[in-house]
Amino acid sequence: MPQPTPAHPSRPSPPTTLLAVTADTLVAADFRPRTRRRPPGPYRRLLSIPGARAFTIGNLTARLPMGMFSVSAVVMIAGTRGSYALAGAVTATGLAATALVAPWTARLVDRHGQARVAVPATLIAALGSVALLLCVRYGAPAWTLFAAYAATATTPNTGGMARARWAHLLKDRKDAADALHTANSFEQATDELCYMFGPVLAAFLCTALFPEAGTLVGVVLLVSGMLLFAAQRSTEPPARPRPGAKAPLRAPGIPPLLVTCLAMGGVFGAMEVVTIAFADAQGHRAAAGVVLALQAAGSCAAGLLYGALKPAGPAEHRLPWCVAAMTALLTLPLLAASVSGSLPLLALTLLVAGMATAPTMVTTMTLVQHRTPEGRLNEGMTLAVTGLLGGIACGSAAGGWTVEHVSPTAAYGVPVTAAAVALLLTLLPRRDHASA
Numbered sequence: 034m035p036q037p038t039p040a041h042p043s044r045p046s047p048p049t050t051l052l053a054v055t056a057d058t059l060v061a062a063d064f065r066p067r068t069r070r071r072p073p074g075p076y077r078r079l080l081s082i083p084g085a086r087a088f089t090i091g092n093l094t095a096r097l098p099m100g101m102f103s104v105s106a107v108v109m110i111a112g113t114r115g116s117y118a119l120a121g122a123v124t125a126t127g128l129a130a131t132a133l134v135a136p137w138t139a140r141l142v143d144r145h146g147q148a149r150v151a152v153p154a155t156l157i158a159a160l161g162s163v164a165l166l167l168c169v170r171y172g173a174p175a176w177t178l179f180a181a182y183a184a185t186a187t188t189p190n191t192g193g194m195a196r197a198r199w200a201h202l203l204k205d206r207k208d209a210a211d212a213l214h215t216a217n218s219f220e221q222a223t224d225e226l227c228y229m230f231g232p233v234l235a236a237f238l239c240t241a242l243f244p245e246a247g248t249l250v251g252v253v254l255l256v257s258g259m260l261l262f263a264a265q266r267s268t269e270p271p272a273r274p275r276p277g278a279k280a281p282l283r284a285p286g287i288p289p290l291l292v293t294c295l296a297m298g299g300v301f302g303a304m305e306v307v308t309i310a311f312a313d314a315q316g317h318r319a320a321a322g323v324v325l326a327l328q329a330a331g332s333c334a335a336g337l338l339y340g341a342l343k344p345a346g347p348a349e350h351r352l353p354w355c356v357a358a359m360t361a362l363l364t365l366p367l368l369a370a371s372v373s374g375s376l377p378l379l380a381l382t383l384l385v386a387g388m389a390t391a392p393t394m395v396t397t398m399t400l401v402q403h404r405t406p407e408g409r410l411n412e413g414m415t416l417a418v419t420g421l422l423g424g425i426a427c428g429s430a431a432g433g434w435t436v437e438h439v440s441p442t443a444a445y446g447v448p449v450t451a452a453a454v455a456l457l458l459t460l461l462p463r464r465d466h467a468s469a
Contacts (some may be wrong), residue, residue: 112239126183156256306438
């Protein structure tokens with residue numbers, strides 16, 4: 034049976050190579066496309082894991098207020114009550130309460146699951162922030178500010194829960210170690226991103242709208258982000274109602290890391306309060322958020338670069354070098370404030386100083402993950418964050434005291450001292466033989 038003739042007979046495709054003769058020379062022209070497919074980078078491969086982008090968006094939304102609340106509280110309280118010492122003491126009390134409550138919250142998360150625990154804990158913390166807002170707004174006694182801010186201690190460790198999800202998703206891969214290093218660097222860069230935009234957003238809202246606007250917007254972002262994060266059940270690590278491993282606090286190598294985190298937290302807490310006070314003394318209080326954002330920007334860029342590389346040697350050998358670099362670079366803001374008193378120059382030195390923060394924190398969290406017993410990862414990482422929060426509380430109080438009793442310029446010596454203490458702690462020999 035004859036086949037029907039197609040209405041549009043196919044034409045031969047044009048040749049990809051053209052031959053021509055010029056004088057006595059044979060010329061060959063190749064018209065094939067020159068584009069080459071580059072292999073996806075480490076972060077693209079990481080976010081291509083099913084469900085990773087969804088829980089990352091929710092976690093990022095919930096984590097952004099972490100860079101807003103303390104700045105909002107300082108600006109709100111200092112602007113209303115006229116005392117940086119009171120503002121620093123209130124934020125220090127809230128952070129100290131978080132340091133006590135957060136490990137228990139994390140233990141409940143490990144035992145009962147992230148969604149079942151994180152959502153109600155977030156709602157309680159949101160009520161505490163709203164109570165602080167109302168107390169400041171209507172001139173309540175000073176003790177009510179401490180009580181209200183202490184109620185925010187139930188805020189879940191959003192970064193720890195995200196890292197626990199990455200550890201769960203990557204544990205069976207052949208390149209688990211390298212992928213986990215990239216994930217830790219990504220999460221640290223996310224932290225810095227939140228602390229880069231959070232203070233800017235908080236300072237803008239509190240100064241451009243009304244003093245309580247930063248806290249109010251932070252509450253909305255925290256609750257909505259946590260609801261979205263908790264809804265991603267496919268990537269949630271399984272709950273362990275009865276973990277057989279011992280508590281992370283008793284695991285070899287964890288206590289020294291927690292003390293080091295305490296000292297490093299002093300750096301962050303003091304730097305925040307001192308920079309706000311320094312900008313205020315220069316007559317540019319609204320610029321404090323931008324200045325702090327530059328420090329976080331330097332750390333974010335360094336964290337992304339650090340995650341794209343494969344660091345040599347064990348993490349416990351890299352940590353002292355990272356802390357030493359952080360200590361050295363933190364002398365730059367002190368010099369800038371002491372010699373010139375220029376806010377733009379201070380901002381530039383904070384940008385440079387921040388570049389040592391992310392590698393230090395990534396290395397620290399890697400050690401925590403290696404030394405935490407199986408099934409209690411969120412609790413172990415929350416203990417590290419608890420150490421940081423305790424240090425932030427001490428640094429915030431020490432920075433506020435030094436600002437009021439000495440000067441904002443001299444107060445930049447507080448973060449340098451805290452970093453030097455952290456360096457000495459990393460150089461102390463370990464009593465156990467657990468390797469990272």
